[in-house]
Amino acid sequence: MPRKKPKLAVWKFTSCDGCQLSLLYLDDELVELAECVEIAYFPEASRRRLPGPYDISLVEGSVSLPEHLEEVQRVRRLSRVLIAFGTCATSGGIQALRNFTDVGDYARLVYERPELIPVLAESTPISQHVPVDLELQGCPPHRGQVVAAVAACLHGAPPPRTPASVCLECKRAGHICVLVSRGLPCLGPVTQAGCGALCPGCHRPCYGCFGPKETPKTSSLARWFRERLGAKEAELVRAFRLFYANAPAFRLESEAHEEPPRPG
Amino acid sequence: MRGRSPALTLTLEGLQALLAELRRQGYSLLGPSLVQGDFGHREIRGVADLPRGVGMEQEAGTFRLVFREDAELFGYPVGQPSWKPVFFPPSRLVWQAVRSAGGWEISLPREDLPPVALLGVRPCDLAAMEVLDRVFLRGPYVERSYQARREAAFIVAVNCTRPGGTCFCASLGTGPRAREGFDLALTEMVTGEGHWFLVETGSDAGRALLETVPHRQATAAEVEAASRALAAAAGRMGRHLEMVGLKEHLYENYEHRHWAEVAGRCLTCGNCAMVCPTCFCHHLEDSLNLRGDRASRRRVQDVCFTVAHSYIHGGSVRPTPWSRYRQWLTHKLATWQEQFGCLGCVGCGRCITWCPVGIDLTAEVAALRRGETPPAKRE
Structure with a gap:
């Protein structure tokens, strides 16, 4: 009787989706990934959505909308291991340029009815809101690092780290x-x-x-x-x-x- | 047998014949080459592949190629790459393992490398090979992969007649003339008599190879001309390092205020150690596939400038940048002597040129020599 496969979820906050795409670009390893884990929630890849909790959550994107404040708490509650991956999730992303100015100025400049654009004043990393188990930096992170991080979770190996230059x-x-x-x-x-x-x-x-x-x-x-x-x-x-x-x-x-x- | 023989003279055609013979004998010939404006060591076929009239302007944190009108093939000192990667690859598979029903099956990689011939090894880089030999071959444990690569190599050294702005081999006695460790050593001369090379043989293999190509005994005037060119080069070093009493001074000045001053500039990026021809630090990197049935371990070149390098249980021993720079410099110039009986520095100047913010080992040593050593002269 085979062991039940660990459940993987892939979440998106404010981001360009490039990190998720780098998962889809795994090619052969994507097949291997699908063999090793139950891809339970990955809306960018599949309409099938299995309910939580999830063993591993990969989180892309930054917290930048009011509803994100609740959502990020929910993702944390549903996840045994939470991996923030990519520039947005680990720092706030390019959209964090708003943190240096008044985001309302942009909204008024770009949109006819800026009051319909409810955004937070700052774009912030996941770790600013909930405890994160591992951060993978990069825009996008190297796909090898993502695979190594999942493999580490599955087999109890040390996670990949490249903090030097x-x-x-x-x-x-x-x-x-x-x-x-x-x-x-x-x-x-x-x-x-x-x-x-x-x-x-x-x-x-x-x-x-x-x-x-x-x-x-x-x-x-x-x-x-x-x-x-x-x-x-x-x-x-x-x-x-x-x-x-x-x-x-x-x-x-x-x-x-x-x-x-x-x-x- | 290694040792000097009377000097011989080789023409440009003779050099071409020599390189062709090396390749005919099955050597993979590595030499200087220029690709898309990057100077490095690559596989070459012969003299025609060598950059001609190329020079190098080097200062702390700055390197520029210059293109002259002359025909010199070796009219420059050293570029960024040393020959270290030939013997000590930056990433090398140590073992791999496959899980089967019976457990893990571990295998070692096969390393059937063709013998390499290195053309254009400078005296400082020859000295660096001798340093690495002490580290990998002469201690209680022999590094087999290094040994295999090193013993298979044929070395054609080239003496330096045009030292660079960051060179200081003359201070350490490692150049500009190669004294040992080569099979053949050339001094390139472009004179009224034409383009020729004074050749010294340093091994039986070198002598045997030379016998296969046209050459003749050097005249006294030719030997004299080459010696003069090398003596002049020794006087044109861009940098100087005073070694007298340096080890003791460094040991007595671990808390010198200048260490903190350097730390204000040091990026701890590790470039100095990466380009150093003698730095041999590395770490082991394990990887596992998703299924958990294939594992491998690689040896990866590393530097003492990372926090992880000095990590032991509970934390890093050298958490601050200044303690890491101090470790590197003190190791190169002082503690290396206790460890390996030689300096860890050969005066090539790469750490000075290739530091992104121009930190200059010779200048930092000069600054460290000024002042301090209080408490009653520390005996």
Whole structure:
């Protein structure tokens, strides 16, 4: 008599769905995943919705709407292991750019009847609302990391962690440093690994889409960009205020380069 | 047998014949190459694949290729990649296991690698190989995969006549002229007499190979010209490192205020250790498939700048960036001597050039030498 398969749920809050798509792009491993777990709730992939509780919940997206405040509590109650995956779920996402201004200004600019757009003033990570068992950073996280995290849950292995810099993956891959040899403002030295140094491998600077690494010394890198690469303050604000704008390290760095508000 | 023989002279055609012979003998030939503006070591077929007239401008945190009009094939010092990955691959499968009815079946990977011939190994990188040999081959345990790769390699060294802005091998006695550890060592000369190479043989294999290609005894004038070029190179090092009394000074100044100053700049990104030709740190990475019936363990190159590197039960021993930088520098220049009987630094300057914020080992040492060592001279 085979063991009952663990139930997997995939949830979406405010996001572009790219993380969920990266699950669907697993190809052969998706078949393996379906063999190993009961895909019980994954609206992006299937109309079939089995009731909870769920053994593993993968949560995509940030908390940004009033109804999310309730929903995120419900997801937590229904989940034995809750994995927040992706930039939005672990930091607030690009939509957290609103956190630096009055979201009402945007709504009034874009929509004819802004009162019909009930959004929270800030876009925030799942962990700000409920306890999270594991966070997988990245826009989207590397699919290998997602598989490794699920495998870890199923078999009691340690979860994957890559808290050190992108530079380690970049050098292992044999890429020549685009910052040093081409003078490009690469965020790799302060960004968490996991992507496999995708952009530097194509002669593009890292945009920090995997978020701050452990002990990120953003001030030193920003100083180098300004003094040696000629970056303007406004460019430094934009460099750090992108995918992980709301992560504390990047948030503080971008704010440090903002013009002080004009008096009056 | 390794040891010096009288110098010989090789023409450019002679070098081409030599490289062709290496390939004919089944060596996979790795040499300098330029692909999409990136300088590295790749498989090459012969002289025609070598970049010509290329130079390198290097400063702390900055590297630029320059293109000159001359015909020199080796007119630069070292780029970002060392030869370390040839012997110590950044990611290597250690074992894999498959679960069957009878339990786990563990297998080791087959490593039938073709022998490699390395062209253009600089004296500092030769010195680095000697350092890694001490680490992997001369301790109580021998690293078999390193040994297999190392013993199969044929090494054509090239002495440096154009040192770079961050080079300091002359301070450590590791260059600009290779003294040992090669099969053949070339000094490239472009003079009124044309484009030629002074060749020294360092092994029987090197002598035997040279016998298969046209060459002749070097004249006294040729030997003299090459020596002058190398002596001039020794005087043009971009950096200098004073070693006298350094070990003791570092031991006496663990709390030097300059460590905190460096920490204000250090990104703990680990680039210095990744590009260092002697840093050998690594971790083991286990993975398991979803079904839980296939596992593997890889050895992955790592650095002492991560928090996890010094993690022991309960936490990291070096949680602060300054303690991690101090660990790295003190290991390279001081504790390495107690551990392996040599320095962990060969003066290649890569850690200086490839630090994204230009932290300069030689400048930091100079700053650390200034001041401190109080409590009654610490004996």
